[in-house]
Amino acid sequence: xxxxxxxxxLLATVxxxxxxxxxxxxxxxxxxxxxxxxxxxxxRNDVHPFMLLQQHINRGLKRYARMTGREAPSDLELRAHxxxxxxxxxxxxxxxxxxxxxxxxxxxVSHISxxxxxxxxxxxxxxxxxxxxxxxxxxxxxxTNGTASNGGAGFSEVDLEAALKGTLAPAGNPTADNSLGxxxxxxxxGYIATVQMGTPPRDFKLLMDSGSADLWVGGExxxxxxxxxxxxxVFLGSGxxxxxxxTKQQFQVTYGSGAVAGDIITDDINVAxxxxxxxxxxxxxxxxxxxxSNQTPFDGLMGLAQSTLSQQQTLTPVEALSKNGxxxxxxxSYKISRLADGKNDGEITFGGLDQTKFxxxxxxxxxxxxxxxxxEGAMTVSVNGQDLGLKGRTAILDxxxxxxxxxxxxxxxxHQAIPGAKSDGQGGxxxxxxxxxxxxxxxxxxxxxxxxQDLLFVPVDQNDLQGDCVSGISSGNIGGDAEWLVGDVFxxxxxxxxxxxxxxxxxxxxx
Numbered sequence: 445x446x447x448x449x450x451x452x453x454l455l456a457t458v459x460x461x462x463x464x465x466x467x468x469x470x471x472x473x474x475x476x477x478x479x480x481x482x483x484x485x486x487x488r489n490d491v492h493p494f495m496l497l498q499q500h501i502n503r504g505l506k507r508y509a510r511m512t513g514r515e516a517p518s519d520l521e522l523r524a525h526x527x528x529x530x531x532x533x534x535x536x537x538x539x540x541x542x543x544x545x546x547x548x549x550x551x552x553v554s555h556i557s558x559x560x561x562x563x564x565x566x567x568x569x570x571x572x573x574x575x576x577x578x579x580x581x582x583x584x585x586x587x588t589n590g591t592a593s594n595g596g597a598g599f600s601e602v603d604l605e606a607a608l609k610g611t612l613a614p615a616g617n618p619t620a621d622n623s624l625g626x627x628x629x630x631x632x633x634g635y636i637a638t639v640q641m642g643t644p645p646r647d648f649k650l651l652m653d654s655g656s657a658d659l660w661v662g663g664e665x666x667x668x669x670x671x672x673x674x675x676x677x678v679f680l681g682s683g684x685x686x687x688x689x690x691t692k693q694q695f696q697v698t699y700g701s702g703a704v705a706g707d708i709i710t711d712d713i714n715v716a717x718x719x720x721x722x723x724x725x726x727x728x729x730x731x732x733x734x735x736x737s738n739q740t741p742f743d744g745l746m747g748l749a750q751s752t753l754s755q756q757q758t759l760t761p762v763e764a765l766s767k768n769g770x771x772x773x774x775x776x777s778y779k780i781s782r783l784a785d786g787k788n789d790g791e792i793t794f795g796g797l798d799q800t801k802f803x804x805x806x807x808x809x810x811x812x813x814x815x816x817x818x819x820e821g822a823m824t825v826s827v828n829g830q831d832l833g834l835k836g837r838t839a840i841l842d843x844x845x846x847x848x849x850x851x852x853x854x855x856x857x858x859h860q861a862i863p864g865a866k867s868d869g870q871g872g873x874x875x876x877x878x879x880x881x882x883x884x885x886x887x888x889x890x891x892x893x894x895x896x897q898d899l900l901f902v903p904v905d906q907n908d909l910q911g912d913c914v915s916g917i918s919s920g921n922i923g924g925d926a927e928w929l930v931g932d933v934f935x936x937x938x939x940x941x942x943x944x945x946x947x948x949x950x951x952x953x954x955x
Contacts, residue, residue: 476795497872497914503700504849504929505920595896596880598910599903600784603631615788626790628783633846636742640714642685649742655842657753658697661744663727668736675738687712695726695756702734708756718770724758748776750817762794771795774944780936802939802952808888809950819942821949824886827861836926845931848917855919877913892938
């Protein structure tokens with residue numbers, strides 16, 4: 445089957461090149477199962493912060509179009525967005541101070557050419573300290589109610605270093621039953637869990653995604669869109685698994701960044717110690733470079749939306765576990781950790797909610813309003829305690845999206861309420877890295893504050909961590925004026941759980 449890989453220009457620059465090594469053993473409790481997750485992120489040392497922002501926005505726009513059944517932005521539109529980001533004005537939110545201008549070869553309007561790592565290396569040469577470096581933020585000063593406590597201190601130096609190097613922070617030992625740790629890759633983007641597949645069973649690293657509904661890994665005959673093989677990953681096929689059966693049916697899935705196509709097969713899988721015999725899922729025979737790259741640390745992807753979205757037309761693993769009586773119900777719960785907290789305590793749980801991770805008094809459960817199978821709930825928005833009056837809004841909660849992407853008018857309203865925020869005129873915003881503004885989303889009558897630290901996507905100037913930062917809340921032409929796409933910027937601030945059987949979502953404040 446031939447994939448229509450016409451998106452190669454954007455795919456060549458759009459995130460998802462990640463780091464390996466996933467190890468953890470499941471801890472079991474009757475009725476619920478928890479898997480380890482790893483945070484993933486590519487070290488974007490060759491991309492200007494506003495270009496990186498646009499890449500994330502483009503990815504979110506494609507995901508959102510797929511979620512809502514709307515026509516996706518054309519390749520030409522998305523490339524145009526990237527092209528505009530390649531030119532930085534002499535003044536305004538994207539401009540640089542003279543000391544940095546030379547490093548980006550900017551004079552008036554100019555093309556970005558020098559890697560961001562040069563900035564950091566130059567700073568290190570001059571005594572190891574960039575201007576206004578923030579050692580307190582680097583220390584990860586602890587957390588209160590599940591959020592870091594350094595709002596106002598500037599962009600975390602720990603996050604900056606992790607973003608540039610793509611380092612992996614290993615999870616601590618699980619503290620709850622049926623739990624596996626969640627490692628953090630770079631500065632909080634994406635999650636990886638390890639499951640066993642085939643006979644004999646082997647470890648496969650899977651990206652966990654609440655915004656899709658297909659499980660797949662690379663096949664033994666996998667080919668990359670660039671003409672090579674699919675990298676140094678673990679592959680599944682008849683050569684490695686005696687329980688592998690090819691159904692001869694085909695599948696194709698396109699994500700916000702990357703696409704795969706291949707065969708639907710059955711094979712045995714083990715999810716946190718629970719065996720699913722002859723489970724139906726996909727092996728990719730073709731992958732875009734987003735997945736085939738040697739730098740990508742996962743071998744496949746596990747979609748955890750409802751199976752009504754599945755391109756393979758099969759049950760998701762959590763649904764299959766429930767159907768086979770291995771867990772209490774088709775519930776998936778997420779505790780997403782934050783690098784700057786220094787806790788490394790993220791987990792994904794199948795079959796129930798881990799009561800040790802949240803304040804039960806704050807737990808709210810509300811209906812999923814999405815008819816296609818994504819997880820979407822009614823929402824209101826406030827800044828510094830003031831309701832913005834945005835009526836009738838809903839939010840799709842997606843672990844596979846890093847940013848919060850809002851309709852243009854809503855994103856503008858949010859930033860108008862944040863002191864010092866500025867628009868770049870192209871859907872992005874800057875806010876002071878020292879902001880203490882409290883942006884909050886309310887679901888089911890419970891208000892969840894976004895920690896100011898999570899609003900900071902990347903610093904505009906990596907040598908000035910108390911200057912301006914690119915905001916983690918952006919606008920996008922997503923096709924509706926009342927729907928938001930809410931990713932990890934928010935989800936790090938709440939315990940997030942989905943229930944397929946009841947078609948409901950739960951959120952609670954972290955402890």
